[in-house]
Amino acid sequence: MLKDITLGQYFPGESLLHRLDPRTKLICTFIYIIALFFAGSYISYGTLILVLFLCAAISKIHPSAFFRGLKPVVFIIVFTAILNLFYTKTGRELFGFWGLSVTTDGVKIAVFMVIRIMLLISSTFLLTYTTTPMSLTDGVEQLLSPLKKLHVPVHEFAMMMSIALRFIPTLIEEADKIINAQKARGADFETGKLLDRAKALLPLLVPLFVSAFRRADELAIAMESRCYRGGVGRTRMNNLVFAARDFITMGFFILLFTFIVVILRLGL
Amino acid sequence: MPTIKTEALSHIYGQGTPFESHAINNISLEIPQGQFVGLIGHTGSGKSTFIQHLNGLLQPESGHVYFDGVDINSSKQLRRNARFQVGLVFQYPEHQLFEETLYKDLAFGPRNMKLSKDEIDERVREAARFAGLSEELFSKSPLELSGGQKRRAAIAGVIAMRPQVLVLDEPTAGLDPAGRNDILENIRAYHKASGATVILVSHSMDELAQIAQRLIVFDEGSIVMDGPPEKVFLHSEKLCEIGLGVPLASEIALELQKLGLNIPEGCYTVSSLRDAILSLRREAGVC
Incomplete structure (x- = not known):
């Protein structure tokens, strides 16, 4: 059941998307998400859907990976759709009951909202699917490095992020093991009232926390014994360098953004 | 007499993803009650996957698991019962300890079986005795115990359910030689006293040679050898070939x-x- 969590997962590959500089991918994802919030018409949503499909096709990642990523947020999507459906008062009324009414605008906005959330999540998944956690944090660190001048501990943030990402799969695996071990002793995580279920989590949470602290301790010792002292004066083995493909990709996304804004202005 | 029987058992991990792999393939075997079985194979040979089928933690992709002639996956209730009939001790089981005191932790399994208080008390004391844990430790937090004691505590937590089959996945991994011998001795004594079937997973040939009545060798998700130790160890070349040795x-x-x-x-x-x-x-x- 926990294996469904795909956050931070990476699918190894050799596609163009895998080879792009992580900074390019971060910037482009960022541009894409902002563009998503400027979109409001069939043409702009159509374009954005098309772009995501194109990128997903280039990445050669199986479409089912995206659906699995969307599964945990189905509730939020449905909830948003229902809210938008009933609380939009403009447009022609289609039908109504119990004082609630559904209008044409309501349907349109609800559909757009659902698409927007799905694109938002899928695009970030595309980023993590094609980028290793290590290069992702390298990218974040490099992009934020101007903030170092303002004494923001950018390196430390990046390190914390990479450790967190690194340990997500480990902790999931660990939780799975503990769940199995407690199930083998007859623990029941799946049935019972809400309070019983919360109580049933104790045999999982206690060992999980104990082991998380133990791992943190071990990692700290391992880092210190290799003389890790934070970011000051630290150099890196592989410096990130933009290639032609990075500039082309960024150019493409800037064009996309301009296109979406122009469409918004023209009111198409 | 209750037996464990598997029929054409297969399991695939990550079906439909790039990580798809056949963990076990077409496993059929029968283990009579009271036998001491050694399960051997190197990392990734499917032995851990196999034992998780025996108590219904994993459901087979195809094939059946029978306990005492009943398919354990035929209903939810039966699958839950299988957890108590087949006690499974995982690798590094000390990571599952969670209660405030050792006593409460040992009582976790029997409590889930909805037994009476007296019955639970009796089983906890019996299990502690089998695992070589003195009753003075009962009021201590399981996290305060030494490494070896934690391991024993975790094993006792499963024994306390009085399973008819006890499955142990590398119970001696990471222990020093003295601790290793102690635990093996405890398991042997438990086997003798309780008449339970014991399935011991290991990749130490020396360990299994000492203790098992029957050896089952796993390689790449299939059984490649099955028989008494003296027969299995005759095929030393084949064992070396799959990276196990004698x-x-x-x-x-x-x-x-x-x-x-x-x-x-x-x-x-x-x-x-x-x-x-x-x-x-x-x-x-x-x-």
């Missing part, structure tokens, strides 16, 4: 046979090899 004593016996010495077949423990060499010397009139 016990040290067996290796020495084979080398001595190659030198033309009359060492009987089936010397795979240090003590039997010692006796064989001593009797040879006696025959030769050396001592």
